[in-house]
Amino acid sequence: MAAPTSMQAAATTDPKTELNHFCQRYCQRPVTKADISYTTNKFGNQYQSIVKLDCIQGQEYAGHLCLNQKEAEKSAAEQAVMAFRPQMASLPPPASKDPKKKKERPRLTPAELAAKKAKQAEEGDNPAVTPKTKLNALVMKIAKRYLQKGETIYETKTYAGGGHQATVQLKALPGDWGNRVWAGHVSSTKQKAEQSAAEIALKQISEDPDMVAEAAKPKGAGKGKGKGKGKGFGFMWGPWDWQMMWGAPSGPNLPRERITEEPVNGEVLEWKDSFGWLKTNASIDHPSAKQREGKIYASKKDVTSGTIETGSKVCFYVYKDAQGLGAEEVQVGRLVAQRLCSMNMFQVHGVLRDKEKAKWAQGVSGLKLFEADSRDALALQEPLSNANAVVCTTGVPAFGIAGQWEKGNHPESVDHFGVKNAAHVWSSASGQKRRFVLMSSIGVTRRDGFPYSILNGGGVLDAKAKGEAAVRELAKERGFAVTVVRPGQLFGGPYENNRYLGTLFQLDKDSSVGAVKLEAGDTAVGDTLRSSLAGVLVRSLFSTQADMEFAARCSDLLLVLNAGSSSLKYALFSITGSPGRWSRVVHGLAEGIATKTECRIKEETHEGKKVHKVDLPDHRTALSRVADLLPGKDNISSVGHRVVHGGEAFKSSALIDERVLQAVRDSSALAPLHNPWNILGIEVSAELFGKNCPQVAVFDTAYHQTMPPRAYMYALPYDLYRKHHVRKYGFHGTSYLYVAEETSRVLKKPLDKLNIIACHVGNGASMCAIKEGRCIDTTMGMTPLEGLVMGTRCGDIDPALPIYLMENLGYTAKEVNNLMNKESGLLGLCGSFDDRDVEREYFEQKPRGTLAKEVQIYRMRKYLGAFLVALEGQVDALVFTGGLGEKSHLLRTLVCQGLDRLGLEINEEVNQAKGGRFSDNTRLDTQRHATQVWVIPTDEELCIAQQTHMIVTHDMLTQ
Ligand SMILES: Nc1ncnc2c1ncn2[C@@H]1O[C@H](COP(=O)(O)OP(=O)(O)O)[C@@H](O)[C@H]1O
Numbered sequence: 041m042a043a044p045t046s047m048q049a050a051a052t053t054d055p056k057t058e059l060n061h062f063c064q065r066y067c068q069r070p071v072t073k074a075d076i077s078y079t080t081n082k083f084g085n086q087y088q089s090i091v092k093l094d095c096i097q098g099q100e101y102a103g104h105l106c107l108n109q110k111e112a113e114k115s116a117a118e119q120a121v122m123a124f125r126p127q128m129a130s131l132p133p134p135a136s137k138d139p140k141k142k143k144e145r146p147r148l149t150p151a152e153l154a155a156k157k158a159k160q161a162e163e164g165d166n167p168a169v170t171p172k173t174k175l176n177a178l179v180m181k182i183a184k185r186y187l188q189k190g191e192t193i194y195e196t197k198t199y200a201g202g203g204h205q206a207t208v209q210l211k212a213l214p215g216d217w218g219n220r221v222w223a224g225h226v227s228s229t230k231q232k233a234e235q236s237a238a239e240i241a242l243k244q245i246s247e248d249p250d251m252v253a254e255a256a257k258p259k260g261a262g263k264g265k266g267k268g269k270g271k272g273f274g275f276m277w278g279p280w281d282w283q284m285m286w287g288a289p290s291g292p293n294l295p296r297e298r299i300t301e302e303p304v305n306g307e308v309l310e311w312k313d314s315f316g317w318l319k320t321n322a323s324i325d326h327p328s329a330k331q332r333e334g335k336i337y338a339s340k341k342d343v344t345s346g347t348i349e350t351g352s353k354v355c356f357y358v359y360k361d362a363q364g365l366g367a368e369e370v371q372v373g374r375l376v377a378q379r380l381c382s383m384n385m386f387q388v389h390g391v392l393r394d395k396e397k398a399k400w401a402q403g404v405s406g407l408k409l410f411e412a413d414s415r416d417a418l419a420l421q422e423p424l425s426n427a428n429a430v431v432c433t434t435g436v437p438a439f440g441i442a443g444q445w446e447k448g449n450h451p452e453s454v455d456h457f458g459v460k461n462a463a464h465v466w467s468s469a470s471g472q473k474r475r476f477v478l479m480s481s482i483g484v485t486r487r488d489g490f491p492y493s494i495l496n497g498g499g500v501l502d503a504k505a506k507g508e509a510a511v512r513e514l515a516k517e518r519g520f521a522v523t524v525v526r527p528g529q530l531f532g533g534p535y536e537n538n539r540y541l542g543t544l545f546q547l548d549k550d551s552s553v554g555a556v557k558l559e560a561g562d563t564a565v566g567d568t569l570r571s572s573l574a575g576v577l578v579r580s581l582f583s584t585q586a587d588m589e590f591a592a593r594c595s596d597l598l599l600v601l602n603a604g605s606s607s608l609k610y611a612l613f614s615i616t617g618s619p620g621r622w623s624r625v626v627h628g629l630a631e632g633i634a635t636k637t638e639c640r641i642k643e644e645t646h647e648g649k650k651v652h653k654v655d656l657p658d659h660r661t662a663l664s665r666v667a668d669l670l671p672g673k674d675n676i677s678s679v680g681h682r683v684v685h686g687g688e689a690f691k692s693s694a695l696i697d698e699r700v701l702q703a704v705r706d707s708s709a710l711a712p713l714h715n716p717w718n719i720l721g722i723e724v725s726a727e728l729f730g731k732n733c734p735q736v737a738v739f740d741t742a743y744h745q746t747m748p749p750r751a752y753m754y755a756l757p758y759d760l761y762r763k764h765h766v767r768k769y770g771f772h773g774t775s776y777l778y779v780a781e782e783t784s785r786v787l788k789k790p791l792d793k794l795n796i797i798a799c800h801v802g803n804g805a806s807m808c809a810i811k812e813g814r815c816i817d818t819t820m821g822m823t824p825l826e827g828l829v830m831g832t833r834c835g836d837i838d839p840a841l842p843i844y845l846m847e848n849l850g851y852t853a854k855e856v857n858n859l860m861n862k863e864s865g866l867l868g869l870c871g872s873f874d875d876r877d878v879e880r881e882y883f884e885q886k887p888r889g890t891l892a893k894e895v896q897i898y899r900m901r902k903y904l905g906a907f908l909v910a911l912e913g914q915v916d917a918l919v920f921t922g923g924l925g926e927k928s929h930l931l932r933t934l935v936c937q938g939l940d941r942l943g944l945e946i947n948e949e950v951n952q953a954k955g956g957r958f959s960d961n962t963r964l965d966t967q968r969h970a971t972q973v974w975v976i977p978t979d980e981e982l983c984i985a986q987q988t989h990m991i992v993t994h995d996m997l998t999q
Pocket residue numbers: 604607801802803804831873874875876879922923924927928957
């Protein structure tokens with residue numbers, strides 16, 4: 041029978057003893073020190089302990105801040121006991137050391153055991169560590185990377201009689217596992233249903249020997265040489281250290297009350313597009329904490345720095361509102377340490393002179409701090425000797441004013457001797473020594489000239505040059521690789537320990553030029569943001585190049601190219617500040633490329649619009665003409681490309697390398713009007729902006745990767761899918777992603793609760809059914825030919841038609857392809873691909889124009905009906921976008937005509953205002969029905985810019 045553990049007992053027993061007893065009963069054996077360990081950290085005069093229960097899946101509980109270590113440990117134990125309280129009553133008594141007694145101990149029957157397990161599952165061992173979180177962690181371990189958006193797909197069905205059942209698919213798993221779908225039990229809420237599906241998937245995956253072996257392999261194993269687990273990287277932290285910036289909180293939607301005075305450390309349990317759930321490392325003692333099962337809500341708007349993903353370590357203030365606890369001013373922790381630690385590949389040693397200054401490090405697991413002065417060889421030995429690589433970021437202020445060079449802490453001793461000493465200690469020790477990354481400064485080799493001669497007034501550049509030379513000499517002698525990174529004047533956080541005027545007064549607090557440009561040697565001029573520099577330093581650790589020497593400076597220009605069949609859209613963004621404040625320095629459109637029509641480049645800057653009449657015989661010429669018109673060409677830090685087809689290989693945007701480019705080439709046949717020009721755009725950009733300029737591919741197909749198999753499978757022999765990836769992919773995904781996020785914003789409804797039918801109607805046209813923010817079906821197929829009637833594309837036809845054309849009318853395959861892609865659609869039906877001509881004919885009641893319009897609209901309405909049903913009638917908004925969607929009131933009128941009984945009704949006065957052309961989000965419906973109708977002008981370029989920036993900064997830290 042259950043042991044009599046009561047609240048009363050808990051109140052009188054020491055919590056550490058109670059926790060010991062509980063663990064013994066839980067594990068059915070005596071527990072040892074190895075099973076329950078306490079770690080205590082000191083914060084000022086106070087102590088906080090974390091108890092780790094290795095006997096219960098390594099769960100950790102943190103206690104409150106206390107006046108001494110003993111109380112802190114008790115408090116941690118108390119937290120653990122509280123978390124397990126629900127399970128205590130149902131457990132058998134403690135295990136006895138007496139073997140005879142052990143036999144007598146009443147055992148649970150299998151049925152009781154099953155009931156117990158079910159109960160535990162229902163209640164959750166620890167509200168923060170749910171099966172979903174565990175599953176995510178396991179999949180990341182197997183995939184050896186962060187999970188991308190859309191790779192973990194939960195779908196929930198709600199039964200008419202009540203109850204929810206969820207399925208989960210984990211696309212990041214290798215091979216066939218990525219296609220499996222696990223279904224959970226029918227549960228009372230959607231959340232529980234998802235947890236149940238996760239639990240079942242978790243069980244099966246963790247019981248499969250192959251998957252277990254895969255999870256146990258270190259990152260990179262199998263591909264390279266050694267087994268190499270646990271490579272250590274030593275880090276020197278100095279006054280030129282880095283951290284993320286603190287930004288201003290964004291405006292609250294509900295009245296908030298901040299309940300923490302200091303920022304707290306925590307982790308992202310789950311991150312969706314616009315919001316997520318966090319947990320604090322230490323539990324929050326507040327009545328509202330229970331409202332969301334201990335989870336803390338965070339909106340994207342409250343994230344002030346860094347990119348948030350599941351598993352990120354974060355730092356934030358906690359507030360309370362009517363709904364429960366939320367997080368604001370969410371920061372991604374110190375970049376380098378956090379990234380390196382979270383990669384789970386390294387033991388990271390941080391070396392600094394004063395540990396007390398590194399309070400932020402408390403939340404970073406896997407980081408070990410050491411106190412040592414870089415000039416103290418003895419003290420450096422422990423942290424550096426077994427490291428495979430060192431990143432050295434020490435430095436002193438350039439001038440010894442106001443006692444800043446006290447205690448012999450001047451350039452010669454730190455920038456020269458300290459650096460040399462660290463390199464010497466590290467490289468003298470046994471073991472593999474790979475790379476020494478040294479943060480130096482621009483101007484080191486130009487220190488005799490203006491303005492560097494002034495900066496060198498105190499000898500700082502002389503000392504840095506000597507430091508560089510010393511490391512190089514040792515490297516030659518001892519055979520390790522060297523990276524010398526030369527930043528410009530550093531700016532941005534951290535502000536503590538920095539005494540430059542700009543940073544002292546935090547004048548640059550609002551700047552966050554995340555982009556950084558690398559230039560070989562020492563010719564660059566400019567400033568460098570600390571967090572970007574941190575990324576560069578980390579990235580250089582992973583380079584295979586033996587020796588590198590480059591300057592790193594901020595550069596805020598990001599170019600987006602959207603190359604289409606006869607046009608090239610481009611936008612040059614200045615990416616200073618948050619994405620909401622990015623501005624277009626110039627954007628434009630080159631049209632008429634390789635056609636017989638007149639070619640021109642239309643550009644728009646802050647000063648107005650210009651049209652350049654130019655000869656554009658091919659896409660290459662168009663690209664270089666556009667590049668000639670770009671201001672600040674040399675400052676472009678990265679280029680984002682719209683790539684139409686990414687096949688199954690790309691579920692999200694990717695940094696372009698030879699492998700990615702080849703995969704895009706492989707998909708070219710599937711998007712013949714687009715991919716070839718996208719590839720050319722990438723190749724020409726490499727020539728124009730240099731190989732150091734990172735390029736990112738943003739795929740039209742990526743957003744649609746959440747479609748369920750029932751929507752993307754064609755009823756063809758299965759092997760065609762398995763072996764040749766024949767399936768529906770869908771396009772215009774970047775546009776749908778943008779439109780879905782905008783709709784969520786204007787409707788003030790969270791993206792994951794939002795159902796929309798979106799129509800992207802431009803020259804190419806498609807529709808998309810979006811359920812809870814994700815694509816569940818779309819009209820385009822394996823290629824952008826399927827679905828709607830387009831400018832020159834036919835859309836849906838009888839699949840037997842091409843065969844008929846070939847077998848009976850003598851067409852070749854190439855001719856059929858040309859016919860369907862370039863000679864059909866509106867052009868085929870009425871002689872013009874431009875909808876403006878078709879509309880004119882329609883209003884003039886010309887038969888062919890009317891026919892073209894009617895076929896086009898009828899096809900859209902057919903899909904509208906299909907998607908209304910796919911969304912079970914629950915549609916928050918019908919959204920129009922793309923050239924026609926934004927500018928043709930006729931199209932919108934005809935699509936919605938007579939559908940008021942289906943909840944779709946347009947207010948014609950609004951629809952036709954401004955000539956029906958809208959460049960702002962505009963609501964069009966009569967406001968009489970649940971379904972709203974909107975024009976949301978798409979901004980594929982901004983979306984591409986954001987993705988590019990995210991990938992480039994992320995890449996710096998992880999590649
Ligand atoms: N005022 C208008 N009325 C109707 N259609 C328009 C109007 N302006 C532009 N369009 C249509 O929009 C198309 C271009 O849309 P867009 O989304 O920019 O094309 P793409 O598919 O090339 O990206 C043109 O081919 C034209 O048919």
